[in-house]
Amino acid sequence: MSRRAVIAGGSIGGLFAAAMLRKSGWAVDVFERSDVELSGRGAGIVTHAELLDALTFCGAGTKDLGVTVEKRVAFDFEGNPVRQIDFPQIVTSWDRVHTLLRRIIPGNHHHLNRQITGYRQDASGITVTFSDGSDLDADILVGADGFRSSVRGQMHPQVKPVFSGYVVWRALANESDIPEAIHKRVFDKFGFYLPAGNQIIGYPIAGPGNDLRPGHRRYNFVWYTAVGQDKLTKMLTDATGRTHTMSIPPPLIRADVLSDMYSKARATLSRPFVELLDRSERPFFTPIYDHASPGLNDGRVALCGDAAIVARPHVGMGVTKAACDARVLAEMLDTFASIPEALAAYSDDRCGKGYNAFIRSRELGSYIFGDTDSQANKDGRNNPNIETIMRDTAVTTA
Ligand SMILES: Cc1cc2nc3c(=O)[nH]c(=O)nc-3n(C[C@H](O)[C@H](O)[C@H](O)COP(=O)(O)OP(=O)(O)OC[C@H]3O[C@@H](n4cnc5c(N)ncnc54)[C@H](O)[C@@H]3O)c2cc1C
Incomplete structure (x- = not known):
């Protein structure tokens, strides 16, 4: 009889775990707390060779995965290129990866x-317990329930x-x-604008329905900007006065928060990025948090x-x-007869690699705060870390 896995979370982590374990012969059930199919998270996702291999290996495939960008270009305030490097990379969307995986998990x-x-x-x-009072027996539980994980909350209550x-x-x-002149300048590139106190990146992704035809795609705009805790609390407060914990649903972002953002964008951002923002659907913000579990x-x-x-x-x-x-979880469960030994080996392998990504991402994020008072890098031309940011952003540490 197959061994049975219960997976908490039906987003990309949970679906990958389900696909890899099914390939190894496990009976797998995925439990997602959302009452509707997950979709439309709107995020652009940068791919790496390891992701393409994993999609192929687990049977999801890479059909129509995304758009290939050939170059990385940093712009100044006026939109003139100040640095350029060749860097071919496929950029896709959260929706596309989710759809490819979802198709191979039986309803x-x-x-x-x-x-x-x-x-x-x-x-x-x-025995896994559910909010409706039911429970379910299994051989393993995989906590793929995101950064506010309940499973981690029980395993490592101290990690916040x-x-x-x-x-x-x-x-x-x-x-x-997008006007032709802006399109020509930025659209098919992985673009950067790196003035003091901010990091802006952007790249093309598929259009709605994974439409990859020229003229039907979208430009994914990403702007990291410093915000103090007090201001964040105000930004997380909706029009009814309710302050949301950690993040706010995009439709509840107040009009004055959006209007402040547009004012700051006009004063701060490179001109082509302002044009792109002005032509975008309603922007939304996500506070950036991090955490690292001491063991998995x-x-x-x-x-x-x-x-x-x-x-x-x-x-x-x-x-x-x-x-x-x-992938490593399934490999370790194939290798070891004892489940606790397999999961310990999984943790030994993946914890350090996850931690490398955690550290590198914090270093890249720290450049946002570098020398914010300096006049020298008001226009994105003289960021002392420009080469490192362009070379290391969206690059695997696996
Ligand atoms: C601005 C931005 C840009 C990004 N860019 C990239 C990128 O270029 N490349 C990249 O690879 N990644 C990127 N990411 C990160 C990426 O989106 C996530 O890392 C990825 O989706 C993996 O998440 P996950 O499945 O582990 O968790 P999540 O996507 O958070 O999913 C967790 C799921 O668990 C469900 N859940 C929660 N609690 C329970 C419970 N108790 N029971 C059942 N279900 C539960 C939730 O509803 C949710 O669906 C980006 C993120 C942001 C914010």
């Missing part, structure tokens, strides 16, 4: 509106995400709305993806790290 083993609340275990198995001191504003502009296993329980360790988005490793976690 009767994928459960929406099911929230896992905890677990208890002994030498013979694990810590605010980094900045937020990321994101927006998507339809290719067909507890007997029959393993943590994967963002539940395990969050590397800030500068390294573009979240999806690739989740894929590598899942």
Whole structure:
């Protein structure tokens, strides 16, 4: 009889874990607390060779994965290129990766509106508990339930995400709305603007419905900007006066928060990026937090993806790290007869690699704060870290 895995979380980490374990012959059930299919997270995702290998290996494939950009270009305030490097890379979207994985998980083993609340275990198995009062027996539990993971909350109650001191504003502009001169200058490049106190990157992704045809794609705009804790608390407060913890649903961002952002963008950003922002659908922000679990296993329980360790988005490793976690988890369970030994070996392998991504992403993020009072880098031309940022952003540390 197949060994049985329960997976908490049906986002990319959970689906990768499900796909890898199914390939190894496990009976797998995915439990996602959202009551609707996950979609439209709107994020651009940078790919790495390890991600492409993992998608192929688990059977999801890489069909129509994304757009290939050939060059990285940094612009100054006026939009003139100040540095350029050749750097071919496929950029995709959260939706595309999710769709490829979701297709290979049978519907009767994928459960929406099911929230896992905890677990208890002994030498013979694990019992997973749900918010509706039910429970389920299995051989392992995989906590792929994101950076606020309940599974990690039970495994490592002392680990709490810590605010980094900045937020990321994101927006998507339809290719067909971008004026020709701006399109020619920025659209098919991985673009940077790096003035003191900010980091802006952007790149093309598929249009709605994964449309990769020229003229139908979108430009993914990402702006990291410093925000103090007091200001963040105000930004997380909606129009009814409710302050949300950690992040706020995009439709609830107040109009005055958006209007402050547009004013700052006009004063701060390189001209082509302002044009792109002006043509984007409603932008939204996400505070950047990080955390690193000291270990990824507890007997029959393993943590994967963002539940395990969050590397800030500068390294573009979240999806690739989740894929590598899942692959190594399945390999270790194939290698060791004892489940606790397999999960300990998994943790030994993946914890250090996750931690490397965590450290590198914090270093890249720290450049946002470098010399913020200096007049020397008001226009993005003289950032002392420009070469490092262009070379190391969205580069694997796996
Ligand atoms: C601005 C930005 C840019 C990014 N760029 C990149 C990039 O270029 N490349 C890249 O690889 N990554 C990038 N990422 C990160 C990437 O989106 C995540 O790392 C990736 O989605 C892996 O997440 P996950 O599946 O582990 O967790 P999540 O995506 O957070 O999913 C966790 C899931 O678990 C569910 N859940 C939570 N609690 C429970 C529970 N108790 N029971 C059941 N279900 C539960 C949630 O509803 C959610 O669906 C970026 C992130 C941001 C913010």
